[in-house]
Amino acid sequence: MRKFMVVSGFLGSGKTTVMMALTNHLNQTGRKAAMISNDLGRKGLADYRYSRAAGVVSEEISGECICFITENLIERLRRLYSDGGCEMIMSDIPGFGVGALEHVYGKLREKYPDDCELAPFTVITEGSSLRKLMNKGDSALPDEMKYLLRSQLLEGDLIVLNKADLYTEEEREEYERFLRTLCPSVPVLTVSALTGEGIPGLAEYLCSHGTEFPEPDFNVTEEQFEAAFGKLSMYNCQYYAEVCCDDFDANAYLTELAEEIRDRLAEKGYDTPHLKLFAQSEDGDYCKADLLGVKENVILTRRMKHRCVDLPVVLNTTSAADSVYLAKTIDESIRLVSGRYNLSVAVYYKECFGLNEEGRI
Numbered sequence: 001m002r003k004f005m006v007v008s009g010f011l012g013s014g015k016t017t018v019m020m021a022l023t024n025h026l027n028q029t030g031r032k033a034a035m036i037s038n039d040l041g042r043k044g045l046a047d048y049r050y051s052r053a054a055g056v057v058s059e060e061i062s063g064e065c066i067c068f069i070t071e072n073l074i075e076r077l078r079r080l081y082s083d084g085g086c087e088m089i090m091s092d093i094p095g096f097g098v099g100a101l102e103h104v105y106g107k108l109r110e111k112y113p114d115d116c117e118l119a120p121f122t123v124i125t126e127g128s129s130l131r132k133l134m135n136k137g138d139s140a141l142p143d144e145m146k147y148l149l150r151s152q153l154l155e156g157d158l159i160v161l162n163k164a165d166l167y168t169e170e171e172r173e174e175y176e177r178f179l180r181t182l183c184p185s186v187p188v189l190t191v192s193a194l195t196g197e198g199i200p201g202l203a204e205y206l207c208s209h210g211t212e213f214p215e216p217d218f219n220v221t222e223e224q225f226e227a228a229f230g231k232l233s234m235y236n237c238q239y240y241a242e243v244c245c246d247d248f249d250a251n252a253y254l255t256e257l258a259e260e261i262r263d264r265l266a267e268k269g270y271d272t273p274h275l276k277l278f279a280q281s282e283d284g285d286y287c288k289a290d291l292l293g294v295k296e297n298v299i300l301t302r303r304m305k306h307r308c309v310d311l312p313v314v315l316n317t318t319s320a321a322d323s324v325y326l327a328k329t330i331d332e333s334i335r336l337v338s339g340r341y342n343l344s345v346a347v348y349y350k351e352c353f354g355l356n357e358e359g360r361i
C-alpha cells in the first residue's frame with residue numbers, strides 16, 4: 001500500500017492532532033505512516049516541531065501550499081515511500097484547504113497516477129465551528145468565515161467530527177445530524193484525537209477506501225471567498241528568551257502570554273481561531289499552549305516538566321485581525337509578559353501578513 005491523504009479543515013479543528021494520532025496508531029499496528037505539516041510561514045513552525053518532539057514521524061513543507069508545488073510534494077512522497085518504507089502519508093493544507101481537492105488530488109492523478117493511491121479527502125471539523133455554521137453560540141469570528149467553513153465540509157470524501165470527548169450525547173447527535181443534512185452522501189466518523197476514541201476505526205476506513213473525487217458546488221462567489229480571506233492575517237515568530245536570574249516556569253509564561261494576546265484582540269473586537277505557542281528546552285522536554293478563540297481559556301496542551309533558564313519559543317497564529325494591529329499587539333505582549341518574568345528576548349525572525357496582502361511585514 002502506498003497511500004497519500006490530504007487532511008483539510010478549519011484552524012484549530014485538530015488536523016495536526018488527528019494526523020499525530022493516526023500516524024502513531026498505524027505505526028503501532030505494523031503499517032508505517034508519516035505526516036507532513038504544510039503551512040505558508042517560514043520553516044520550523046509549531047506543528048512540525050510539536051509533532052517531532054512528540055516522537056511522531058513528521059516532515060514539513062513550508063513557505064507554500066502543496067496545491068502549487070506538486071513536484072516538491074511528489075519528491076517528498078517518493079522519498080518517504082522508498083527510503084522510509086511508508087505505506088500511508090498524510091498532509092494538512094494551509095488554513096482552509098478549499099480547492100485542494102482539485103489542486104493536489106487533481107494534479108497527482110493527472111501527472112503522477114502510478115506513484116500513490118489517493119485516500120479519502122478528509123475534512124476535520126468540531127463543535128465550535130459547527131455552532132458558528134448553525135448560527136448558535138457566541139463566537140466572535142466574522143460571519144464571512146462561514147463561506148470557508150461550509151465549503152470545506154462540502155469538499156470532503158469523508159468528514160471527521162473531532163473532539164468527541166467535549167460533547168454531551170445530545171450535542172454529538174446534533175452535530176452529526178447537521179453534517180448529514182449538509183453533506184448527505186458523505187460518511188461522518190466521530191473521533192477524539194485526544195483520547196484516541198474512534199482513531200482505530202478511522203485508520204481502517206482510510207486504509208480501505210479511496211477518493212471518489214467529489215465535485216462540490218460551493219455556491220460561493222470569488223468575492224465571498226476574498227471577503228473571508230480579507231479578514232485573516234498570519235503572524236509567525238521565533239525568539240529566544242533568557243532569564244536574568246534564577247529560573248522561570250515556562251508553562252505559566254506561555255499561558256500568560258497567550259492570555260495577554262487574547263485580551264488585547266478581544267478589546268478590539270478581533271478573534272483568533274487558533275494561536276499556538278511551542279517551546280522546547282535543550283534536554284528535549286517541551287510545552288505547548290493553544291488558544292482557540294478570544295472567549296476561551298488558554299489550553300496547556302503539553303506541560304514542561306521542569307523550570308527553565310532559557311527557552312526558544314515559536315508563536316504561530318492565523319487570526320481574524322488586521323495584520324498591522326496583530327503584529328504590534330503580539331510584539332507588545334511578548335515584551336510585556338517577558339518583562340514580568342525577567343526575560344530578555346532575542347527575536348530570530350518574524351513575519352506577519354494579511355492572507356489577501358501581497359507584501360509581508
Ligand SMILES: Nc1nc2c(ncn2[C@@H]2O[C@H](COP(=O)(O)OP(=O)(O)OP(=O)(O)O)[C@@H](O)[C@H]2O)c(=O)[nH]1
Binds near residue numbers: 164165166195274
Ligand atoms: N478536547 C480535545 N481537544 C483536541 C482534540 N483534538 C485536538 N484538540 C486540541 O485542539 C487544539 C488544536 O488542535 P490542532 O491539532 O493544533 O488543530 P489544527 O487543526 O492542526 O490547527 P491549525 O494548524 O491552526 O489549523 C489543541 O489544543 C489540541 O490539543 C480532541 O479530540 N479533543
Ligand SMILES: [Mg+2]
Binds near residue numbers: 016047
Ligand atoms: Mg495544525
